[in-house]
Amino acid sequence: MKKETIDVSQAIVKIDSCGLTYKGKKLELGTPIEDWIKVLGKPSxxxxxxxxxxxxxxxxxxxQNNNKEVAGVYIFFLNLDSPEGKSQQLNHARDFESGENIAARNMxxxxxxxxxxxxKKFNAENELKKKNYIYPFKVYKDVVNLNGFPVKAGMKVEEINSYRADLPYSGKFGYVDEDIDGVNDSGTTTETFGGDYRAPGAECKDGRxxxxxxxYTATKKLEYLKIGYESKSDYDSRKVSEASFEERKEKK
Structure with missing residues (x-):
């Protein structure tokens, strides 16, 4: 795939292997939410x-951490005002639908x-309901600098991976197999479809x-980028698995 040259040097959000910066100010996952409010300002x-x-x-x-420490950051490229948002396609708003969409379904x-x-009544009710959803009233407009490579609205996963192929380690996004059957439910491994893709990360604070x-939505639109922090239970399970693997290796 031919890659477009995208300048990420001036990106507002820069994501490192551990933590990120917002307008040059360092933030770290697994730290108190108060630390983030000091940098981002009071949440809406x-x-x-x-x-x-x-x-x-x-x-x-x-x-998710149950201790007021940041477990994840979402950067949104779509919100409830998008065509996908108005037609029940967003991951955390399956029950949200515009009056126009309801009318079109009832012909x-x-x-x-x-x-x-x-x-008009449906839409007025929706305006009041919007505040209950995770989706910001304005989407993120800038490019995100993710490990030195771009992520921005409209990008397909294969395009994002074409940049990440240059990483010195295997950092490509791969389809998350939700039903754990070992099959990519899209029927393809090279094209974007609705669903979640995950890229490996590094051990950071407390080894997590x-x-x-x-x-992505069913219409293949990039909904959001999430930067996640491994939960304590997942960390414990991973360490048990790693120890078991090393033990089996030693016995061979």
């Missing part, structure tokens, strides 16, 4: 999933069964992994 909202900065297009999750004899007034995930 606190949802069930994350703290949301509506003007930045960013959300920060601390609930009879070439005419919608939903009136214009009902469409920092990893990366791309989530």
């Amino acid at each position: 909202r606190d949802t069930d999933l994350a703290y949301v900065w509506d003007d930045l297009g960013i959300a920060v999750d601390d609930w 009879e004899g070439g005419k919608s069964l939903i009136t214009d007034d009902q469409v 992994l920092q990893y990366y995930e791309l989530t």
Whole structure:
């Protein structure tokens, strides 16, 4: 694949093997949410999933660690105002749908069964509901510098991987096999489709992994980039598995 030259040197968000910087200020996963608020400012909202900065297009999750330490950062390239957001395609908003989409789904004899007034009512209710979702009111517009290579709105996973092929280690994004059957459910390993892709990361704070995930909609649009921090339970399980593997090697 021919790669476009994308300058990441001035990116607002720069993600390193451990942690990231926002406008040059260092942030680390596994640290208290208060440290992030000092850099990002006061969050716009606190949802069930994350703290949301509506003007930045960013959300920060601390609930998975149960100790107010940051477990993940989401950088959003789509939100509820996108065509995907209005048609129940976003990963954390499957129940959100615009009045126009509802009207289009309820056609009879070439005419919608939903009136214009009902469409307006649905949309007015949606405006009130938006604050309950993780999606920022504004999407992230800039390119993200991920390990020295670009991630930005509209990029397909194969394009992102074409840059990451230059990494000195295996850092490509691979399909996450949700049903654990060992099969890429898209039927292909080279094209983007709806779902999650994960890239390996490095051991960081307390020996826990920092990893990366791309989530795509069914329409193959990049929804968000997540920078995740391995949970304590996953860390413990991984260490047990690694110790067991080393023990088996020694017995051979």
